[in-house]
Amino acid sequence: MKVVGCTACPSGVAHTYMAAEALILSGEKYGIEVCIETQGGCGIENKLCLEDIEEAVCVILSNDINIEGEERFKGKKVLRMGVSDLITKSDAIMAKIKKTF
Known part of the structure; x- marks a missing residue:
């Protein structure tokens, strides 16, 4: 199973990269391949x-x-969240994706 995503924040510094890392690490925990731009x-x-x-x-x-x-993502199922939620809720997000798909 593969999930892709894109993270960005207003300042473009810490939270952009923290969210990407959190999603990738949570994906590994749940056996999901995660590619984040x-x-x-x-x-x-x-x-x-x-x-x-x-x-x-x-x-x-x-x-x-x-x-x-x-x-580029037209026609795909899309989940939109703020970067802070992506950081703090990444495990729950991946658990839900694993259960849903």
């Missing part, structure tokens, strides 16, 4: 390829600011 102060890093997006059962997007290239 970050849109932070250093620009876009770990850009998602179309193959990863197509293979994903769902997409996780932070909703603190607009995500660049969001149209």
